[in-house]
Amino acid sequence: NDDGIAKVLGLLWNSRKDSLHFQVSLKSDSVSNKVTKRSILSMSSQIFDPLGLVGPVIVKVKLMLQGLWKLDLGWDDEVPSDILHSWNNFQVQIQKLDLLEIPRQVLCDAPIDVQIHCFCDASQVCYGAAIYMRSTDKKGNHHVNLLCAKSRVAPLKVISLPRLELCGALLLARLAQVVIEALNINYSSITYWCDSSVVLCWLAGEPVQWTTFVGNRVAEIQGLTKKSAWKHVRSESNAADIISRGLHWEQLHSCR
Structure with a gap:
């Protein structure tokens, strides 16, 4: 486009600065507002990071999902309040990845x-x-x-x-x-x-x-x-x- 931004393999490339950027917009497939193991897994899988450039942030949600498996919850059971709080914080954090600028070269x-x-x-x-x-x-x-x-x-x-x-x-x-x-x-x-x-x-x-x-x-x-x-x-x-x-x-x- 006019700003020199193009999509490349799921990432954004700023051709003027020759830098890579993330565009994250987590969308839930659930018709309800209930946060479940299914909805967290579905939304977290939308984060595309093939090179692991934001791996330290993604690790947080991986550990959250493992915690849900330990609790032996059903796919559509509501998650406990502590995990819900962590998930809400993660969603706020992940939106800020748009501000991250990574040199392509x-x-x-x-x-x-x-x-x-x-x-x-x-x-x-x-x-x-x-x-x-x-x-x-x-x-x-x-x-x-x-x-x-x-x-x-x-x-x-x-x-x-x-x-x-x-x-x-x-x-x-x-x-x-x-x-x-x-x-x-x-x-x-x-x-x-x-x-x-x-x-x-x-x-x-x-x-x-x-x-x-x-x-x-x-x-x-x-x-x-x-x-x-x-x-x-x-x-x-x-x-x-x-x-x-x-x-x-x-x-x-x-x-x-």
Whole structure:
């Protein structure tokens, strides 16, 4: 249109600023105003975020849906007041995503060096992965941008935090493999960052050394990545921390 806005794969692209934007308008299919598990699932599925760019916000509704499953509610039963309050707050928050502006270009012009940095993290409720591109221009300036991210809620069956961290590492390895196959660029290095010393110890060993749960996941990760590419990062510097815990829109908007 006249503002230079066009729809691209479900997102809005501002051709003048070369930036991506979200247009979220949650609509209920229910004829009543009753909020149920069915209506929350239906409305939350309308949020289209294929690259996981607003994953920390989406995590909030994923955890809400998991909470509904734990309560064993019927599809058309009204949700409890605390979840209703959280859902109403989420609807207000999600409308503000229209204000978010994300640069489409993840590499600088004519880069002399490109690196891929991959991060994974986990909490007791969720685990996630995020991939960043670092490009260097001719003047030696570094440019870092988020390429994509992905998250999963922790299973209903309680498992230890190190095992959740391992699930996050596997999610990252799979996501990175998809990215490598899709990108048609030359890069000098790819590094996988994890803040769990236990997971790094597992990955440094052989799958047969560990239990079935750990061994199977270690074997797949080692098949997708090189052992030497895995490095330790301090928890406070882990870029995947926010997607493993979730954020409100205001926090995401101010996040750098």
